[in-house]
Amino acid sequence: MEVPTGLFMAVSSEGFNSCGLRTEGTVECWGVNEQQEALDAPAGRFTAVYTGVYHSCGIRPDGEAACWGENDDGELEAPAGPFHSIATGKDVSCGLRTEGNVVCWGRGDESQIGVPTAQFTTVVAGEDHMCGLIVDGTVACWGNNSYGQLDAPGGRFTDVATGHEQTCGLKSDGTVTCWGRNYYGLLDAPGGRFTDLATGYGHSCGLRSDGTVTCWGTDYYGEVDAPDGLFTGIFSGSYHSCGIGTDGIAICWGLNTDDQANPPDERLTTIALGVRHSCGLKTNGTVVCWGTPWKGRTMAPDGEFTSVAAGVNHTCGLRADGVVVCWGDDELGQASPPGGLFVAVDTGGYHSCGLRADGTVECWGQNRIGQSDAPDDQFVAISVGGSHGCGLRADGTVDCWGSGTNQIDAPSTQFSAISAGSWYSCGLTQDSSVECWGRGRIDELRVPSGQFSAVANGFEHVCGIRIDQTIECWSWVSSLPEGVQWVGPTYGSGQ
Template sequence: MRLRTGTVGAAAVLLVVALLALPAAAQRPDGPVLAVKDRWTALADIGFPAAFTAVSAGFDHSCGLRPGGEVVCWGDDEFGQLDAPEGSFTAVSVGSHSCGLRPDGEVVCWGRNYFGQLDAPEGSFTAVAVGSVHSCGLRVGGEVVCWGDNQGGQLDAPEGLFVAVAAGDFHSCGIRAGGAILCWGDDEFGSLDAPAGSFTAISAGLLHSCAVRSNGEVACWGADHGGPLDVPEGSFIAVSVGLDFSCGLRLGGEVVCWGVWVDGDRHVPDGLFTAVSAGFDHVCGVRVGGEVVCWGSRYDGQLEVPGGPFEILATGSQHSCGLRHGGEVVCWGDDEFGQLDVPTGRFAAVAVGEHHSCAVRIDGEAVCWGESRYAQLDTPDGAFAAVSADGFHSCGLRPSGEIACWGASWHGRLDAPEGAFAAVAAGDDHSCAVRASGEIVCWGDNEDGQLDAPEGVFVAVAAGFNHSCGVRADGDVVCWGDDGFGQLDAPAGSFTAVVADFGYSCGLRVSGEVACWGRNDAGQLDAPEGSFTAVASGSNYSCGLRADGDIVCWGYWQSDPRIAPTPLWE
């Protein structure tokens, strides 16, 4: 019930497919969107951007805030500016470095630290703003505190209460409780000459600043190189300042930009937005559905919003999970036992059992979620390189090659043999593994001979309900165990991967063609034509991953485990 390739490695060799980033577009309602070809076959694109609640664009990178509080960053990573800390955040701000606000009010910063701009003071804050080489925070009581470089006096915040704060290049600005703006720091380009009046929002850039008046008008001041102060008429609810340009968000969701762009496409994408953020020479916006789209300069990858293609897919009987590029795990399908409630953090591998899911964090820790009736969530301590799950138990492969299993202990399914292994596959009541030497060893229930692996050198193994299959070094597939549905009758030819499930198996030929054999009461053997890069099996359905990122599934399902998360473009 896992996606496997012919490369020996992670958890019954889960597939790691490097796909090109796919274009992004608007979020649709929850639930899979499916193009049904016939009763048995469904086609869906995979790897679509996940929703964001906020975005911030900086000098050469950007960061977004996921609905669960996770911060994800993309673009240049020369100074670790993409290494957002794990845990939950309520806000994020990006300049040449990044800072995030935790739910308890703590400010955490990462990235460049030439001038101590990451050294956030202790205490509880309600907002944080990042400039070029300094940061400012608004404390719970309304006091503004700034840290980092003070070359222009941009850290010398005046006393008094503020309701908002903005950090620019060598200046900072804040909105007082009464709506008035006060700026401090370098004034070479008139950066401190804020207009009079009452304001509700403010943004400070390198050489100019803009703010939204109480009546919705935007006013800008400072350097006017290329027209960044020439604000369009009309009402706005938010504004964001770039190098020599600015962008505003109208009440109806339209984004309007003005001024001069350094490079890249200045055309604002179609659609309605809930937020906009201007960086040095690029802009990012959050669409109404939660999708982030960026435009402008792309030299450092700052337009390449993560959450696109999956690298690993794992299928179960009623739910599935995928590992996105960047380490995010997303699950979909049946959620009766919470098997879709993925914990926060970045992961390197994922596996799916009957009613639970497991993943390996980037630090090697294994974590499981979902049903815990049979101790399926009681992962052992220590580091793992891979994990495999099926039925009510899981097995993990440690970096040393040792195997540890947990969950239901019936039939000795947890009694993994000693020694070094290259891959492990968890089946229903048994498991199999490939030793470093290429020998296959199986343990657990042997009522149908599913443990009686043939001799020889193998490069991959699969454990099904009560049969097993392996791929020999020469590409031949051999199966053993129960043969009530002809699931041992592997076709001739050379294969790179094999999967096994209840009464049937599928293999991936060297040509990329998928061939299936055994039980076919639900059409699970009726693989479509064409080339695939991987194959996965559920209880009554199968899925294949095409080179262009499409998933094609065939067979029968009760829930919706066969389709990846909802596509985000029309």
């Protein structure tokens, strides 16, 4: 995600958009939002900014609130201040006035604006419920109570944080307790003492007194839970990954709803991963596929191949004679390659690209946002993502085309290999480190340091093989820094 240049003194993010408060007091917003006006901050000076899902609010120097974005339920109709702080939810906001009382505006069909009478020190917002920390240390919540979001326990708290449909509080003794919806262990806060607390859409994290971080809740499909062992190849799909062990046998992990993470017990040299199917190239050059066979995406033709690539519902293979053959869904022409000879082929979501012997690239299939309009240049390697492609030149520089939300803004670094994913791309630099670019999604992609020999992009995760042949994976969901660990269940065994 492209962040504007310049100096800022505060930033607020929610969903796919962010707003920053510049040092001179003006506000600038960026990101991707169905409501474009949510990114159009008004002119003038502010002292604070708060970003919601479809609207945002700021506090002016005189303490008055100004809001912008969607106004279907009066989200922009802030009452008179002055305000100390504001909490923005999906379509409701609440402001903490300087004298300690809270007033809310916007959607009120779930009593989101029905604030209890009390003096507060903090107010926070979930999707459609709100909570406040009262001056005596107790917590009061209001709004939607479908999952017990309002059932705050007794006792004294020093902090409170709301997620999508859950809330967690930091008690005065340093322990954490949570209430609300308990899918995937969201309320199963670990024991011990904490000094700070943060709650997201489907997980929470706490800062312990020793400086370490512990998180609980969803790890989505386990796509970042790489197995132990040594590997010679790594391959990532939308929500699952596979590695080829030193014995040539594949091991897969992550989403397995259609057996796409159940490879055959055969020696493979390379693997291509779609969303609900996977294909591998056997040592004899033939292709074997597994997963659901919808529209023939797993029905590989006979013959000898040198490489294979999988899209969402189609697969393409490069035969030993240089001809490209594709199978599976062909609704957008993604399985109808042009004639002639190629030296490499790769597939995106609904399009494919081939590299010819003279270094030129030709693409076919969906071209809604230019993903099949490869530049007129010469490349030594290509990699195709969901709706964009990238080419590696002989001098190590990269050029990308297609979807324009930063996936095509390749850095000037010199690379030895590249891998294009759905939201971002990564390259292996000439000193064997990994550098990524593209849309940051909810959290910035945290790329681990160190040296790697290979890198592979999935839909929202990346895996790399370190030079000691171990695998490390990271993602916007749970790419956590050193010292951070997940506790509680993971989701996505598919069994």
